[in-house]
Amino acid sequence: MRYEQEFVDGLYARVDALRGDTEGSLTDALAQGDTPMQARLERDILVAERSGLLAALNSVDGSLCFGRIDLADGGSHHIGRIGLRAEDADRTPLLIDWRADVARPFYLATGHTPMGLRRRRHIASEGRRVTALHDEILDLGDETRTGHEDPSGDAVLLAAVNSARTGRMGDIVQTIQADQDRVIRAPHRGVLVVEGGPGTGKTAVALHRAAYLLYEHRDLLAKRAVLIVGPNPAFLGYIGEVLPSLGETGVLLSTVGELFPGVRATAADTPEAAAVKGRAEMADVLAQAVRARQSLPDPVIAIEHDREVLLLDDDLARVARDRTRAVGLPHNAAREHFEGHLLNTLTDMVAERIGTDPYDGSNLLDPSDITQIRDELAENPEVWAAIDRLWPRLTPRRLVAGLLAAPEEFLSAEDAAAIRRPVTRRWTVGDVPLLDEAAELLGEDDRVARSRAERERAEQVAYAQGVLDVSYASRTYEFEGLDDEDAEVLSAHDVIDAERFAERQEEDDHRSAAERAAADRSWAFGHIIVDEAQELSPMAWRLLMRRCPTRSMTLVGDPAQTAEPAGVGSWSKILAPYVEDRWVHTRLGVNYRTPAEIMELAADVVRAADPSFVPPSSVRSTGTAPWVRATADLPAAVAEAVRELTPEEGRLAVIAPRELHRALAAGLDGVTEGAEPDLTRDVVLLDPRQAKGLEFDSVLVVEPGRYGTSDLYVALTRATQRLGVLHTGPLPHGFAAA
């Protein structure tokens, strides 16, 4: 133990020294103030790098080194949250990052397949103090003993799964199990589906996979960012500290409801509305809604021009519309074509009227006259009013709000009734994929994009000018009105070329990749991880697939826990439209959360509906059976049960139907409830949907007869230690034994 303590002390000394250096260079860099452009650029890159390093160094305090492997050939490695090297000439490795290949046997080696190891040691610590060692001998012929043997090899794992919960998920880097490790490091580049029952570590594995991928493919992923999608904001709060604790900050955590920049979903859909909005057919409905806005005169539009009236009829407008549609561009991008066609049509009308030779019917106007007529028409507000009526510029918000206000044109009476609502500024989670789909169909107005591109180019040029002023102070170039020839001159001198312009421009944007991604609807993520993937609707999948053109994705979920009416039942149904059958399926089968006694009750409930159901097997039993009690006075019984179940250390959740919350909260001191409850409080009141993905030391489930099977299954599998059930009404099937 003394040796390990001294070794760990040495590591912390190295971390402290590095931290001091990093802080120092960061302070120096920030103090540089207004410097020439080139120096500023370098300074900013340095600041970003150092800030990331500092975050990683700060995050490891307390559990820097947690393991050691002794090799059969006599060497050994210490394993930790980050990699550290000595300051010697060889930069000798002191601590191996858990994600490095060298560390892998720490997670995988067994007596049967020792992978070159003689011994595996888990090092437990509190703060910087080493508190215990747990050794597993992997070379069965090895007689040496350390006095810290852990014959079953699971003391550290059991201590972790039995520890009091904090209301925030912790990392599992010390005790990743072999089947989990295989998922975390899976080399598959396409879609990887990870399925498993409650508590099998799907969320934990998904987060560690993000950290692993960022380590393994840092160049690519740090630039493109990793997106992690979770079911609701409370869940994202719950898992939000895992990656920072592993030193990773380059990740965007988001719900689907937050993935349309500028929109926050604050309203709720009825289950019927969510189901209709989530269907894949809504993509066609939106496409029809866009086409319906490309209208025709009914029967004519009269345009006053040059003291005459031009009558634009339905046939003429139809020709312009058909030609525009044939271009195949999104609606707003196509509008420029419509304008052109319509102006040509009107120009022909005017030219015919004023230019026709009364004797032979030929046209007397020359091309410059025609151009003049067109220009005059283009200045006439009535022409533009007609164009706006026939091919209006549309925003996704306007289109979707319009569709929801009057859906009967496109949907059956029943579906229309489910989603109809007055135009409002409040959006639901189910609206977000519709907005995103609408944005795709509408496209950007090309001119807006072009003028932005021009502005950006001007900025780039100005920026490059600054850089060049520094690097080539003796030469001056005139960048204003830079044309191709000038650009040639520049690249010929190898001063800076167009690509470098763009790079510099990117470098000059000091937001992290994750921050930029959050603000950009068209961002392509390097990898997407979806937790509770079974809940997403086909429309939500369309949105996510657009954000990940490479289809590099990890999807974790449990179909038995599907609650959302719009959720998709089978992985192949979800994935076939995007990757056909080119996806890999893996399964996790051990439940690390729920003790066997509780799992048995939960499994009975599902089996009552599906006799073929196979639950995950629990890694431990506690000897404490769950209890089920009938009561006539629910609030009083809940208050009493809460007193009974509240753990000395840790958290308790009361899971009850939403409509009972107010009555129950009144009898519970300091309980938190609401849309985004504070999960770090001792007692939290949740409805079953909110409980999804979370866990507590003790759980009290109220009125189980009012839940559907999957919601009840979720509720019953949230406890790590104790479960109580209170009911006034009849019990659901499956409770018989309890």
Ligand SMILES: Nc1ncnc2c1ncn2[C@@H]1O[C@H](COP(=O)(O)OP(=O)(O)OP(=O)(O)O)[C@@H](O)[C@H]1O
């Ligand atoms: N290898 C492990 N070592 C220690 N704890 C683990 C390990 N694997 C999972 N756990 C713990 O088990 C609990 C359940 O994990 P997690 O929430 O990831 O499961 P899940 O499969 O996502 O469950 P659910 O489907 O019910 O949301 C967590 O507390 C997690 O830290």
